[in-house]
Amino acid sequence: MRYLPVYLLLLAGLHCSAQNLVVNGGFEDENICTEYQKNCAPEGWLATSLWANYYFDQGPANSGTHFIGLTAGNLSKPALRNFIRTPLLCGLRAGAQYRLSFFIRSQNKVLDSIGIYFSPDDYLYDKRYFKDINPQLWSPDRINPQQLNVNSWQKMEFVYTARGDEAFMTIGNFKRIDYTGISKTEFRNDYYFFLDDVWLVPADPHEQLCACADSMRTAIYSDDARHQYLERKIYYMRKQPSAKVVLARTRLKLPPVQRVDTLIIPDIFFATARYELTSKSFMVLDSFARKLANYHIDSVIIEGHTDSVGKLIYNQELSQNRAISVKNYLSKAVPLQEAFFTTRGFAYLRPVATNRTPAGRQQNRRVEIFVYRKEVD
Secondary structure, eight states: OOOOOOGGGGGGBBEEEEOOBBBBOOOEEEEOOOOOOOOHHHOOETTTTOTTTTOOOOOOOOOSSOOEEEEESSSSSSSSOEEEEEEBSSSSOOTTTTEEEEEESSSSSSSSSEEEEEEOOOGOOOSGGGGGOOOOOEGGOOOOGGGTTTTTEEEEEEEEEOOSSSOEEEEEESSSSEEEESOOOBTEEEEEEEEEEEEEEEESSEEOOOOTTHHHHHHHHTTTHHHHHHHHHHHHHSSOOOOOOOOOOEEEEOOOOEEEEEEEEGGBBBBBTOOOBBBGGGGHHHHHOOOOOOOEEEEEEEEOOOOSSSSSHHHHHHHHHHHHHHHHHHHHHHHGGGGGGGEEEEETTTTTOOOHHHHHHHHHHHEEEEEEEEOOO
């Protein structure tokens, strides 16, 4: 029988949506293994030990109740390591940057060689020795030297520039030589470091994940092979490697472009020294309203202006009322919510021409309409 992980059946072109590119980053969702029908592992994550000695639900997690403990070395067996890997929900865009963060702790000084390895192939099926693999990210630059020997959680944060072929992420101790001087162990002769709350998100806030993270997550969660079943699968996959995993890429969705349309209603469209619209203005406003009906309107700002003849308080009221009259007419013709309209009266404080001549004063008596609209895909 050919053992094919379910997620290998998903082809490029599927779309996903989620913020975190890795599933179950807090390890709270428990996998019920096929053999024993027990919660022996976190969903979506597999460790190279193949057994349950890396999944913890007792002890101080960084958040929640579950966390991961990975073998950093063994007192009697040289170069013993345990790595954990997870498939990515979506492919990464070549050249784009992604923010990776997680929390780690250890009672021993083993946090200086934690590596993060992004690969197009599943690390579980990789025949290479870990010493022949070069992780793209390392922990040393993110470690607080004053807390190396303190059993407290430390946050690691990285910025990763993608190649574009990533399908899996693996975390573990990639130190080439074993540590010395260690006497405290967590499991038999194994000494651990602990991992919790893993997040991988696009650095660009406009980058969205492919459209179906939920279905990809379901496919990942449905892979329940653990223990002997997992051993058999790994044996088979190393003998007969499958096709490359091709994931749907994240998408860069830019925000809609905002445009501003303007219309100036001159003084002649109002009754003299009053704010009522005359009938000659209706054709202009109706034509403008029909144009607005084709747009995705963000907001409409209507500003009234006067010339300098008369007192400020009188002109302030006149300019405001003229702006309101235009708003009332447009709001009946364009089905926008009241909140989208804003009216302002500036009296003669914002002239566009001189107030010393009749022609200049006529230009200053006006209502200006500013329509902010979004151009969508």
